[in-house]
Amino acid sequence: EAQLLESGGGLVQPGGSLRLSCAASGFTFSGYAMSWVRQAPGKGLDWVSSISNSGDNTYYADSVKGRFTISRDNSKNTLFLQMNSLRAEDTAIYYCSKILSRSHSQIDHWGQGTLVTVSS
Amino acid sequence: QSVLTQPPSASGTPGQRVTISCSGSSSNIGSNAVTWYQQLPGTAPKLLMYNSNQRPSGVPDRLSGSKSGTSASLAISGLQSEDEADYYCATWDASLTGVVFGGGTKLTVL
Numbered sequence: 211e212a213q214l215l216e217s218g219g220g221l222v223q224p225g226g227s228l229r230l231s232c233a234a235s236g237f238t239f240s241g242y243a244m245s246w247v248r249q250a251p252g253k254g255l256d257w258v259s260s261i262s263n264s265g266d267n268t269y270y271a272d273s274v275k276g277r278f279t280i281s282r283d284n285s286k287n288t289l290f291l292q293m294n295s296l297r298a299e300d301t302a303i304y305y306c307s308k309i310l311s312r313s314h315s316q317i318d319h320w321g322q323g324t325l326v327t328v329s330s
Numbered sequence: 331q332s333v334l335t336q337p338p339s340a341s342g343t344p345g346q347r348v349t350i351s352c353s354g355s356s357s358n359i360g361s362n363a364v365t366w367y368q369q370l371p372g373t374a375p376k377l378l379m380y381n382s383n384q385r386p387s388g389v390p391d392r393l394s395g396s397k398s399g400t401s402a403s404l405a406i407s408g409l410q411s412e413d414e415a416d417y418y419c420a421t422w423d424a425s426l427t428g429v430v431f432g433g434g435t436k437l438t439v440l
Contacts, residue, residue, distance in 0.1 A: 245429070247375075247429075254332065254416075254418065254431060254432075254433050254434040255367070255369075255375065255418050255420070255431045255434070256431065257420075257428060257429035257430070257431060260428075260429065269427060269428055269429075270428070271428055272426070272428075305374055305375075310377070310380060311380070313362065313363055313365070313380075313381075313421075313422055314422060314428075314429050315362070315363075315364075315365045315420040315421050315422050315429045315430075316363075316365050316377070316380045316381070317365070317367075317375075317377060318377050318380075318386065320374035320375055320376075321374065322374060323374060
């Protein structure tokens with residue numbers, strides 16, 4: 211069974227940076243695209259970014275383009291999200307997720323999430 | 331304002347059939363498969379339906395999905411108390427080059 215364990219969340223001041231990590235196990239990590247999805251307190255799901263299985267192709271929501279960078283290390287079964295120039299509106303639970311198939315909207319496994327709070 | 335439009339709430343009594351709609355456009359639902367998720371309070375989302383009408387193993391067959399044109403729907407028959415949750419639709423948007431979610435529908439079992 212696939213397992214995803216996020217880490218790296220916490221409290222950061224506006225304009226600051228954080229790097230989220232997601233340790234994957236239970237499946238062939240290099241065979242699947244991965245994504246980050248966030249959820250602000252009391253709000254709905256919000257796609258942040260996706261990356262192909264090889265890491266060659268990346269996709270970003272307009273709200274984070276130019277500020278966030280998704281990457282992966284297939285040798286260490288780990289997904290990353292580098293978040294720079296953080297804003298209050300980036301405050302959310304960030305979920306690491308495994309994409310089921312070719313369509314990046316089809317997520318079959320989710321981590322438990324890590325909370326990012328942007329506040330002074 | 332979400333790209334995909336869902337009703338904010340839905341309700342039904344045990345045993346009833348309820349349907350949750352998801353409306354989009356030609357650049358998203360009109361040209362891509364729809365995915366549905368269920369989210370119980372305080373937990374991560376769970377995949378309910380993919381490719382618009384395919385159920386992952388473990389999802390009961392009283393749940394069904396459909397898509398027509400630029401709209402999709404999730405139907406739950408034989409409503410049970412454990413179905414009380416938030417439901418989200420999602421798909422790929424070719425114009426935005428990204429995944430879009432609906433705003434979510436809170437289902438209440440009366």
